Amino acid sequence: MTELFPVSSLGHSVLLPAWIGGSWQHLVTENATGNSEGSPYLAFIVALHVATAAALLVFYRKDWARIIRALVGVARTRRVETSTERLAMLLIVATIPVGITGLALEHTFRTLFAKPLAAAVFLTLNGLILLAGERLRRRSEQRATAAALPGGPGAALAADTRTEGAANRKLETLSYREAGVIGLFQTLALFAGISRSGITMVGGLLRGLDHEDAAKFSFLLATPVILAAGVLKLPSLAGPAGAHIHGQVIVGFCTAAVAAYIAVRFLSRWFTTRTLTPFAVYCLLAGAASAVHFA
Known part of the structure; x- marks a missing residue:
């Protein structure tokens, strides 16, 4: 579930075994060694990532069907004409930075x-980062509201608001440059502890998307990245790393797929009316406690 909640699944895959300790401790050591490509734990985590991507594909299957049709249309006409075609191109642009950096x-x-x-x-x-994103988002909304009021600060303030990202923009109104910047934000998730979904949501909020659209763009953007990263490393399950753990991988895959589907369904509803703040508080408390424990 932490793959989609903005609390970093990679960070939890390191911290949870370390907190448990004992025979779990070697899992953390395996994950961070130079020859970790042969680690059964890493192979297991890869299978969980593929399960998450599968759950996202199922949940957003109608959106992905439209996006794929749109990509075919763009390839045929060489023009971007509809909002779905623009969304498809935005996803491609935003995926490029994390794809290159990840590889x-x-x-x-x-x-x-x-x-x-x-x-x-x-x-x-x-x-x-989550708290800062929420604070900057509120300031942007306040400035947009003030600029729209009769007798308000006027054109200068309105221009300043546009610079930070107009409030309640539609997803398809993002520019390609803005999509690329959000994609760059996503590369920070390579650090264990930085959430992919959280950092991309913050990027969307800073460009004026509401929480619902920022979350949707984050989950759509995560799908090809998680799937590609997982499929790229899946062959490790056929080698020594996957020996004797195929049963555990199947159970983990099924559990992760169900958990991820529940998580994305919950979060897609949560962000229609709520914010990132509770997740930010959790990260601060869990991170500070872990830092004190492992210092």
Whole structure:
């Protein structure tokens, strides 16, 4: 569930075994070693990621059917004419930065930072990022409201509001540059403790999307990234890393798929009326407690 909740699944995959300790401790060590590609724990986590992507595909199956049809249409006409075609292109643009960075640096980031203390620090930072995103979003809304009032601050304030991102923009009104910036935000999730969904939601909020559209764009954007990363590493399950754990992988996959589907269904409703603040508080408390424990 932490793959979609804005609390960092990678951070939890490091911190939970470390907190439990005992025979679980070696899982953390395996995940952060230079030869971790042969780690059964990493292979297991990969299977969970693929399950999450599958759940997202099922939940957003109608959206993805429209997006794929739109991509075919763009390839045929070489023009972007509809809102769905624009959304499809925005997703491609936003996926490029994390795709390149992930391929080049994922192993390096994991071996350097997938350690309990580092994950605790980044989880605390994740909480601060979520709180900052909410605060800046509120300020942007207040400025937009003030600029719209008769006798308000006027054109200068309205221009300032547009600079930060107009409030309650529609998803398809994002520019390609803004989508690319949100994609760059997503690369921070390579640090264990920084949430992919959280950081991309903050990026969307800062460009004027409401919480519902920011969450939807985050989940749509996460689907190809999680799926590609998982499929790329799935062959490890056929090697020594996957030996003797196929039963556990199947159980974990099924459990993760159900949990992820429940999570995305819950969160898609949560963000119609609520904010990131409760998740930020959790990250601050869990991160600070873990930092003290592992310091």
